[in-house]
Amino acid sequence: MTIALVTGASSGIGAVYARRLAARGHDLVLVARATDRLNALATELRNAHGIAVEVIKADLVDGSQLEPVLRRLRSDPPIDILVNNAGAALIGDFATADPVRMDDLLRLNVVAPTLLASAVVGRMVERGKGAIINIASVLALLPEYSRGIYPATKSYLMTLSQGLAAEVASKGVYVQAVLPAATRTEIYERAGGDASKVPNVMEVEDLVDAALVGFDRKELVTIPPVPDVAAWDAFEKARGVLAAGFGNSKPAARYRA
Numbered sequence: 001m002t003i004a005l006v007t008g009a010s011s012g013i014g015a016v017y018a019r020r021l022a023a024r025g026h027d028l029v030l031v032a033r034a035t036d037r038l039n040a041l042a043t044e045l046r047n048a049h050g051i052a053v054e055v056i057k058a059d060l061v062d063g064s065q066l067e068p069v070l071r072r073l074r075s076d077p078p079i080d081i082l083v084n085n086a087g088a089a090l091i092g093d094f095a096t097a098d099p100v101r102m103d104d105l106l107r108l109n110v111v112a113p114t115l116l117a118s119a120v121v122g123r124m125v126e127r128g129k130g131a132i133i134n135i136a137s138v139l140a141l142l143p144e145y146s147r148g149i150y151p152a153t154k155s156y157l158m159t160l161s162q163g164l165a166a167e168v169a170s171k172g173v174y175v176q177a178v179l180p181a182a183t184r185t186e187i188y189e190r191a192g193g194d195a196s197k198v199p200n201v202m203e204v205e206d207l208v209d210a211a212l213v214g215f216d217r218k219e220l221v222t223i224p225p226v227p228d229v230a231a232w233d234a235f236e237k238a239r240g241v242l243a244a245g246f247g248n249s250k251p252a253a254r255y256r257a
Contacts, residue, residue: 001052005029005072005079007060007116008086010037012185013135016208017083018045026081027052031069033059060086060112061104073119078127082120084113084157085135089150097148109153114160121168128172133215134161138181138223141235154179158221165220178211179223 004021008014010032018028022045032038035057042053056072058065073079087109090101117132124130136157143151161177168175182201207224214222226232245252 001025001027002080003027003029003077004081004083005031005069005120006083006085007031007069007112010034010041013180013183013204013208014083014085015041016204017085017133020208020212021081021083022049022051022053025049025051029054029056029072029079031056031058031060032086033057061107066112066115070115070119073116074123078123078130079120080124080129081131081133082116083133083135084116085133086112087135087153090148093147094149102149105149105153109150110156113157117160117164121164121173124173125168125171130172131174131176131215132161132164133176133178133211134158136161136177136179138179138225140179162220174218176211176215176219177221178214179221180207180211181223181225183207 004026006014006018009018009030030038038055042055046053056069058069060066090105134157137154139146139151140155140158158177161175165175182198184201184203210224211222
């Protein structure tokens with residue numbers, strides 16, 4: 001029996017991942033702040049699928065609450081799939097942002113998923129199998145479309161995924177970055193926004209189902225709303241063309257006096 005640990009599992013993307021993974025027969029470790037929601041979901045999934053479900057109440061911004069989750073990732077029975085889903089947004093300009101709220105966002109969107117992946121990947125490499133799913137955002141590719149540091153945190157997650165995949169894919173560990181566009185979750189309201197004012201919002205079930213198709217295909221980067229994979233292939237090709245110049249020992253001619 002395989003075990004998946006899902007952060008931010010009490011609602012939205014995390015809850016749907018939990019339901020879909022349970023339906024696939026995975027035992028679960030569910031992590032979130034909302035105890036009542038977590039317990040209700042755990043009971044639902046045990047009854048529906050006959051799986052084992054552990055619940056860990058944790059605010060991943062708080063290092064002391066993050067630590068039990070890290071210990072679980074390092075312990076037995078081993079975790080086979082880590083879904084790094086917990087995250088938040090921060091509405092407003094960088095110039096006027098509250099430094100305390102920015103620090104909290106960085107802890108949740110950057111520090112926590114990094115440490116969680118670090119806690120589990122070593123054992124995955126030892127066993128020659130495992131998967132890490134990082135929920136990023138299309139804003140990782142379009143940071144100018146959103147103010148503040150939120151796009152930067154998601155760009156970090158995408159870059160972490162690409163770099164980690166280059167390191168561990170040959171050792172049997174699969175890493176996937178999922179880049180949702182606007183998706184109908186509680187993230188807008190929690191940040192003080194209004195989802196009803198956002199156009200073309202994808203339903204969370206559609207997002208997760210598409211992401212799992214990408215997972216089954218072992219995609220490194222999955223962008224559910226993009227209709228033609230050729231667009232991503234062209235982007236990657238352009239990145240390779242750009243990188244071809246990085247090895248030059250002299251500045252390009254256009255930068256010489």
